[in-house]
Amino acid sequence: MAIIQMKKTAEGQPQQAMMAAFGTETYCKIAVVVDEDVDIFNLADVMWAVATRTRADRDLVFVHRAMGAILDPTSDPVDNTLTKVGVDATKPGGGDFAERLTINDEQRARVRSLLFTSGIRI
Amino acid sequence: MPEDNKLAATPQASDSAPAKNVQLDAHLNAQIDALLAGRFADPFALLGPHPMWPPAGNGWVVRFFRPGAADASVLLQGVSEPIPARRLRPEGFFEATLPDSQRTAPAPSSYRIRYRTGYGETVETFDAYAFPYLLSEFDLHLMGEGRHYDTYEKLGSHLRTLEGVRGVHFAVWAPSAQRVSLVGDFNRWDGRVNPMRARGSSGIWELFVPELGEGAIYKYEIIGALFNEPYRVARCGAAELEVPEGAEIVIEGKILNDVREPEGPFSEFTGYASYRSTENVFVAERIQMRRDAMFHSIASGTASDHILISCVAREGEILNSLRRCPMSLPCTSQPSPAAL
Numbered sequence: 371m372a373i374i375q376m377k378k379t380a381e382g383q384p385q386q387a388m389m390a391a392f393g394t395e396t397y398c399k400i401a402v403v404v405d406e407d408v409d410i411f412n413l414a415d416v417m418w419a420v421a422t423r424t425r426a427d428r429d430l431v432f433v434h435r436a437m438g439a440i441l442d443p444t445s446d447p448v449d450n451t452l453t454k455v456g457v458d459a460t461k462p463g464g465g466d467f468a469e470r471l472t473i474n475d476e477q478r479a480r481v482r483s484l485l486f487t488s489g490i491r492i
Numbered sequence: 493m494p495e496d497n498k499l500a501a502t503p504q505a506s507d508s509a510p511a512k513n514v515q516l517d518a519h520l521n522a523q524i525d526a527l528l529a530g531r532f533a534d535p536f537a538l539l540g541p542h543p544m545w546p547p548a549g550n551g552w553v554v555r556f557f558r559p560g561a562a563d564a565s566v567l568l569q570g571v572s573e574p575i576p577a578r579r580l581r582p583e584g585f586f587e588a589t590l591p592d593s594q595r596t597a598p599a600p601s602s603y604r605i606r607y608r609t610g611y612g613e614t615v616e617t618f619d620a621y622a623f624p625y626l627l628s629e630f631d632l633h634l635m636g637e638g639r640h641y642d643t644y645e646k647l648g649s650h651l652r653t654l655e656g657v658r659g660v661h662f663a664v665w666a667p668s669a670q671r672v673s674l675v676g677d678f679n680r681w682d683g684r685v686n687p688m689r690a691r692g693s694s695g696i697w698e699l700f701v702p703e704l705g706e707g708a709i710y711k712y713e714i715i716g717a718l719f720n721e722p723y724r725v726a727r728c729g730a731a732e733l734e735v736p737e738g739a740e741i742v743i744e745g746k747i748l749n750d751v752r753e754p755e756g757p758f759s760e761f762t763g764y765a766s767y768r769s770t771e772n773v774f775v776a777e778r779i780q781m782r783r784d785a786m787f788h789s790i791a792s793g794t795a796s797d798h799i800l801i802s803c804v805a806r807e808g809e810i811l812n813s814l815r816r817c818p819m820s821l822p823c824t825s826q827p828s829p830a831a832l
Contacts, residue, residue, distance in 0.1 A: 372810050387814055394813040395806060441758060441766050 371400040373410040378460045388431055388456030396439050402457045407470050419459040422468070431456035527557060527684060528583050531715065533671035535687040540621030541597045544589070552590045552597060556619060559584045559682055560610035566590070567616070569602040577605075598622065600655040600702075618702035623654055625689060625698055626661050632694040635665075636816075647696070651706060659702035662688065662710070667695030668717040674699055676710035683713040729778055740785040745776040761802075763795030 372391045378384060384403035391401045402416055405423075409415040424430075438445035438452035445452040461467045473481075485492060526532035527539075541554050554566055556577075565574035566588040577588035586607075590598065600622035608614050627646055634640035652661040666672050672688045678701070679685035688697035716723055724737040729744040751773045757765035790797040 372807075374810075374814065376814075386817055390813040390817050391810045394810045397802075397806060398810060440768050440770065441762050443764065443766060443768075447768075 371402070372398050373413075373416050374401060374403045375406060375408065375410045376403060376460070377406050378463060381463055384458040384460050385431055385456065388458075389433075392433060392436065392454050392456070396437050397442075399438065399442065399452060399454050400457070401454075402459055405460045408459075416459070420457055423461050424457055424459045425462075429458035431458070524581060524585055527687070528581065528585065530673070530684045531671060532687055533690060533715075536621055536689050540619055541590075543597075549589065549592075551592045552594045553587050554590065554598070554603065554605075554619065554622075555580075555585070555587045556605050556621070557583075557585050557685060558605070558607045558609075559680075559685065561586070561607040562610065564588075564605060564607035567604045567606055568594075568598065574606060600624075601657050618657055618659075620686060620699060620701050623657075623659075623700045623702065625691065626652065626654065626700060627663060627691060627696065627698055632691055632696060635696065636694055638816075649710070652700065654700050654702075657702045658705075659700055660704040660708065661698065661700045662712075663696055663698040664688070664712050665696050666712070666714050669697070669714045670717055671715040672697040673713045674701065674710055675713045676708055678704055678708055678710075681711075688712075728780065741779070741781040741787060743776050744778040744780075745774055748773045748775060759795075760793050761795060761798040763799070 374384075374387050374391060376383065376387055387403055388401040391398050402420060404410060404416055404419045408419045433454040433456075435451045436454045438450050438454075440450050442450075442452060482492070520538070523532060523534075523538045527535070532538065539555050539557065541552050543552055544550060554577075556564070558564060561579075561584040563579070564577040564586045566577060567574050568590060571591060575588050575590065577586035579585070580587055584607075600618065603619065603622070604616045605619055606614065606616045631640060631646055635643060635646075640646070647663045647665060650661050652659060654661070662674055664672060672690075673683040674686040674688060675681045675683050686699060686701060688699040690697050714723070725734040726737045726739075727733070728735045728739070728742050731744065733742075733744060735742050752771040753773050755769055755771055757767050758769045759765045790801060
């Protein structure tokens, strides 16, 4: 499974990236493409992007009967083919989409000091 | 390592006039240092014909490196006497100043370098660093796209006549190299003598060596980005295999074609029992090891250890593929828990 982070500037680019990843080697069976605001080294964050930005009917890409790894138990027992799946978890372009909420350091520090002055130690 | 060693500098970069002559000297010295250390990746910026800038002069100089040469001169067409070259470094780095009448760059076939070797013999050669490059921008573009269908005519070694001089053109794809140099009998396997020219960001390095003929023995000496120095190999074993010079253990043998033997499930790597082993047979014929050889293993039976190691390479391969796509792809990751 590959997690790909990209700066999408046009629709269809995540699909291009998935195909590049699939074509690289046989072990890459699942490719998830996310935006720049997602931490690709944190699978929970990646799944958050899948849950909130993927619409299955148009964001899933299947490549049927692709060459797979012999050691993969889901691959065809005779010819080792399998189905690769790409998940486009990037925000749809071309309009406003739900923005990610973030807490910056300044706000965080302010909350901490409020809690501290209220006698709450964290 | 000085800045000059970096690949980014283009062959033309050195042709822009530095503001002060002092700077030129420092710059030139750094370049020569790098060349003599075998680390200079932009040889056309230093070697061959170069214009002088006032106040140093208005003509042209020719710089060349002939290891161990005691003295050298340049034989220029239309000039009856040999033009003596100054030895800038005792290792054999020379610079000859062409007469003021030389207003433009001397043609590659218009001059020869004459030098006396450390053994006392006198040799005359054309200057490899006077010749232009051969691969076109279109070639590089197509190769970059993977759509060049005649690469066998461009890469590797090919007999060519360039500017009226016969020789051999060499081109090799070494995208991560910090420097590529041509070594062979013709330069006593000295990687400082024939560093190659990097062609922009294509990853292709090329050099035309005049007067070299068919049957010359050569190799590419590559300074890789991984160790920042050439990766040395040594002959080993019965079949004269080449193995890393620092190899700890070398097991030489054969994988038998069409022979299969039953074996247990494949599971340490995958984390599940897979009965789909290829059941190949490897026959070890010879084992060589250092007296204090180290064997680097991963924790057997720990799938995450195996998968992490195998994912490191895959992650890089996928990232390389993505970067070749004509779009902005800053990062990729292949987390181990989900691999396979």
